[in-house]
Amino acid sequence: MTVTLANQEHVHTDLDIWSDEVLANPYPHYKQLRDLGPAAYMTKYDMWIITRFDVVKSALADWATFSSAHMGGVALSEDGRAAWSGSVLESDPPEHTNRRKIFDDTLRPRFVRHALGDLKQRSEDVVDALLARGTFDGVQDFAKDLPLNIIMDLVGWPADGREQMLEWAEGAFNALGPEGNQRMIDSFPKLQAGIEYVRTHATEDKMPAQSFGGVMHAAAARGDIPREVVPIALTGILHASLDTTINAMSSLLMLFAQNPGQWDIVRQDKSLVPSAFLEGLRLESPIQFFSRATTRDVDLGEGVVIPADSRVVHSYGAANRDERRYADPDRFDVRRNPTDHLAFDHGTHSCPGRTLATMEAQALFTALAERVETIELVGEPTRELNNSTRGYASMPIRIR
Numbered sequence: 001m002t003v004t005l006a007n008q009e010h011v012h013t014d015l016d017i018w019s020d021e022v023l024a025n026p027y028p029h030y031k032q033l034r035d036l037g038p039a040a041y042m043t044k045y046d047m048w049i050i051t052r053f054d055v056v057k058s059a060l061a062d063w064a065t066f067s068s069a070h071m072g073g074v075a076l077s078e079d080g081r082a083a084w085s086g087s088v089l090e091s092d093p094p095e096h097t098n099r100r101k102i103f104d105d106t107l108r109p110r111f112v113r114h115a116l117g118d119l120k121q122r123s124e125d126v127v128d129a130l131l132a133r134g135t136f137d138g139v140q141d142f143a144k145d146l147p148l149n150i151i152m153d154l155v156g157w158p159a160d161g162r163e164q165m166l167e168w169a170e171g172a173f174n175a176l177g178p179e180g181n182q183r184m185i186d187s188f189p190k191l192q193a194g195i196e197y198v199r200t201h202a203t204e205d206k207m208p209a210q211s212f213g214g215v216m217h218a219a220a221a222r223g224d225i226p227r228e229v230v231p232i233a234l235t236g237i238l239h240a241s242l243d244t245t246i247n248a249m250s251s252l253l254m255l256f257a258q259n260p261g262q263w264d265i266v267r268q269d270k271s272l273v274p275s276a277f278l279e280g281l282r283l284e285s286p287i288q289f290f291s292r293a294t295t296r297d298v299d300l301g302e303g304v305v306i307p308a309d310s311r312v313v314h315s316y317g318a319a320n321r322d323e324r325r326y327a328d329p330d331r332f333d334v335r336r337n338p339t340d341h342l343a344f345d346h347g348t349h350s351c352p353g354r355t356l357a358t359m360e361a362q363a364l365f366t367a368l369a370e371r372v373e374t375i376e377l378v379g380e381p382t383r384e385l386n387n388s389t390r391g392y393a394s395m396p397i398r399i400r
């Protein structure tokens with residue numbers, strides 16, 4: 001029997017994963033989707049969604065079937081695909097291998113480690129200053145500090161424009177949304193402004209030689225990479241390096257505020273900071289969705305076949321809470337050490353910035369664990385609803 005959409009009604013869903021209600025608390029919905037089948041068809045969007053750990057992991061490992069380039073790329077709207085076509089995120093090997101090299105070279109651990117001393121010092125200063133204040137905003141005053149004060153220098157962004165950078169980065173993640181989505185439509189001017197800034201400001205003469213930007217410009221001057229690739233890659237760093245890390249750090253702070261017993265465990269054994277960071281990424285994956293397109297029919301078992309030429313959204317957030325993979329998946333357990341979590345993707349597009357993000361978070365939470373006994377939430381936090389990322393807009397925190 002030929003498999004059609006019509007004869008797979010058992011896995012159809014009318015859930016709108018980009019509605020405010022679902023974005024505010026997606027986890028019960030993810031569980032329903034995982035239980036529905038190895039994939040679900042979203043009737044509202046004519047897209048599939050995969051949410052189980054094994055299915056997402058296998059799909060990410062199989063770029064030939066779950067392609068980033070096929071059907072115009074990974075964005076979910078025509079405008080998004082048109083703006084973004086041909087980038088590293090929208091290519092498969094062998095093109096991807098060439099485009100990716102600039103990030104692997106620039107962000108390689110040996111190169112980013114020279115920032116470690118600054119990260120440690122700044123983290124200690126941040127925590128000391130917050131301790132003196134007592135009460136502060138966990139997003140603005142805590143999670144944003146390293147990305148704004150150390151990472152921007154590391155990238156080498158010229159001073160004017162930096163204050164708008166977070167808005168441009170958030171624009172990129174909302175631009176990932178589906179056709180007709182208001183957040184997606186509103187984000188395009190911000191996205192464009194960020195691209196314009198990089199083109200006009202992040203030039204060779206304005207970026208210090210030791211910075212990521214300086215290193216990229218120098219590689220282009222030597223003829224190692226084409227000149228036109230530099231602004232594109234720098235736009236990528238702008239899009240990918242800020243909200244992701246900020247969300248990872250604010251979500252982890254919130255998890256500790258909600259689970260004081262887990263904070264005590266880390267305080268008493270600071271070697272658990274790396275494991276706690278992985279557990280935070282697993283529970284509150286900073287990027288919740290991206291997508292791929294199928295190049296052939298994919299039989300996932302249980303009577304579910306995703307037809308060729310389908311748009312498939314994959315949810316890192318849902319896969320990382322799959323009870324088929326993690327026992328008691330909704331529990332925050334700093335000793336779990338989930339090294340296989342998918343929050344940094346897996347396979348071809350797996351995040352080249354993971355070392356940098358990990359160093360930032362470990363420096364900040366180590367400084368916190370060395371100095372702070374209690375972390376309390378002292379008011380209502382507010383969520384930042386976004387088409388792709390998950391994080392907070394604000395959270396009133398008190399530390400002692």
Ligand code: HEM
Binds near residue numbers: 172
């Ligand atoms: C639909 C949403 C998005 C659109 C339309 C978009 C648009 C763009 C555009 C137009 C460029 C090239 C800039 C230029 O030509 O100067 C670019 C580069 C890039 N963006 Fe975004 N962006 C989006 C979301 C994201 C997200 C969510 C990420 C985070 C992981 C990201 C990461 C990158 C990367 C890595 C590059 C560099 C590509 C390369 O070097 O080949 N973008 N983006």
Ligand code: HEM
Binds near residue numbers: 089
């Ligand atoms: C906790 C923080 C971070 C998380 C959770 C994260 C997550 C991700 C994910 C899920 C992807 C895959 C997108 C896809 O499927 O196509 C990705 C790609 C990427 N990330 Fe990260 N990221 C983080 C931090 C960073 C930082 C700090 C940088 C740069 C300084 C960075 C640079 C990139 C780039 C350039 C890509 C594109 C790779 C490619 O397409 O081959 N990320 N990241």
